Amino acid sequence: MAGENAVIIKRVKKGGHGGHHGGAWKVAYADFVTAMMAFFLLMWLINTTTPEQKRGIADYFAAQSISQTFSGSGGVLGGKVLSEESAKAGGQTSVFQKSSPPSPSDTTKSKDKQNNKGGSTAAEGQDPASQNPSSDHLERAVPSSQDGQFESAAESIRQALQDSPELAELSKQVMVDQTPDGLRIQLVDQDQRPMFEKGTAEPTPAARRLLSAVAKIVDRLPNRVSISGHTDGGAFVGAKGTTNWELSAARANAARAVLSQDGLEADRIYEVVGKASSEPLLPEDPNASANRRLSILLMREAPPAPPGGAL
Numbered sequence: 001m002a003g004e005n006a007v008i009i010k011r012v013k014k015g016g017h018g019g020h021h022g023g024a025w026k027v028a029y030a031d032f033v034t035a036m037m038a039f040f041l042l043m044w045l046i047n048t049t050t051p052e053q054k055r056g057i058a059d060y061f062a063a064q065s066i067s068q069t070f071s072g073s074g075g076v077l078g079g080k081v082l083s084e085e086s087a088k089a090g091g092q093t094s095v096f097q098k099s100s101p102p103s104p105s106d107t108t109k110s111k112d113k114q115n116n117k118g119g120s121t122a123a124e125g126q127d128p129a130s131q132n133p134s135s136d137h138l139e140r141a142v143p144s145s146q147d148g149q150f151e152s153a154a155e156s157i158r159q160a161l162q163d164s165p166e167l168a169e170l171s172k173q174v175m176v177d178q179t180p181d182g183l184r185i186q187l188v189d190q191d192q193r194p195m196f197e198k199g200t201a202e203p204t205p206a207a208r209r210l211l212s213a214v215a216k217i218v219d220r221l222p223n224r225v226s227i228s229g230h231t232d233g234g235a236f237v238g239a240k241g242t243t244n245w246e247l248s249a250a251r252a253n254a255a256r257a258v259l260s261q262d263g264l265e266a267d268r269i270y271e272v273v274g275k276a277s278s279e280p281l282l283p284e285d286p287n288a289s290a291n292r293r294l295s296i297l298l299m300r301e302a303p304p305a306p307p308g309g310a311l
Helices: 024-048 051-061 084-088 104-116 144-162 205-218 244-261
Strands: 067-068 173-180 183-190 225-230 269-274 292-299
Touching: 144 173, 144 183, 144 205, 144 269, 183 205, 205 292, 225 244, 244 269, 244 292
Parallel strands: 067 173, 225 269
Antiparallel strands: 173 183, 183 292, 225 292
């Protein structure tokens, strides 16, 4: 019969276990292993680098090598301020804080108070404004154009360090920032890379190259220059009983000599001071090599007074 010779075809559907043996999990696992390796490498680098190296890495990846700081003491650590008012403000004060003119209501109140005491606001036949100049004339505002000039100078220094193969390696030892006093350029020591020979005021060849590059930028601006030398907190007694005070002052003066040789005019020098270890860069580590440094400050200049005292 036809039914006895029928061919029966049985189709067996296999279970959907093939997905577990695909290659997608291998890619995810490789990404995980790579991320973990990068994480542990980062942890190792953080534990093995010095504070100076970390600061150099941060400066390298910063958009600009200049940081706007308006701390009360002008330090790189914003929390270190000199006045109680600045401390309450979180270590930041504006350069233009004292230069804003008084409001009309304040001026009116002041005049009324003087009249009540029997004083007069103007002499007979004279202009009142000539006798009571506003505080914005007494305390002249720092021109905002100086900020732009300082930013340009800082960028020029950064570019000069990058363009010179001899200076590129030393760029980690240069710190540039703006303070209420002006544009500050600091040349700091690193382990095995001092700016001066040990215990002397003789600049190293690397320090001379850096000072020469700084002098070319500083010479473009008319601002006066303040140079200060700093040492670490370690005790030092040199020949004839010299201490860190004499050593820091001698190093600042040696830097002045190098800047003068490279074109900085003598009448641009406002002061040359030695501060020993009184203003450490890293207060938490007084003996750190970064505390040994030179600070070259391009001072903010108030606009010249009009001739004849006219306002």
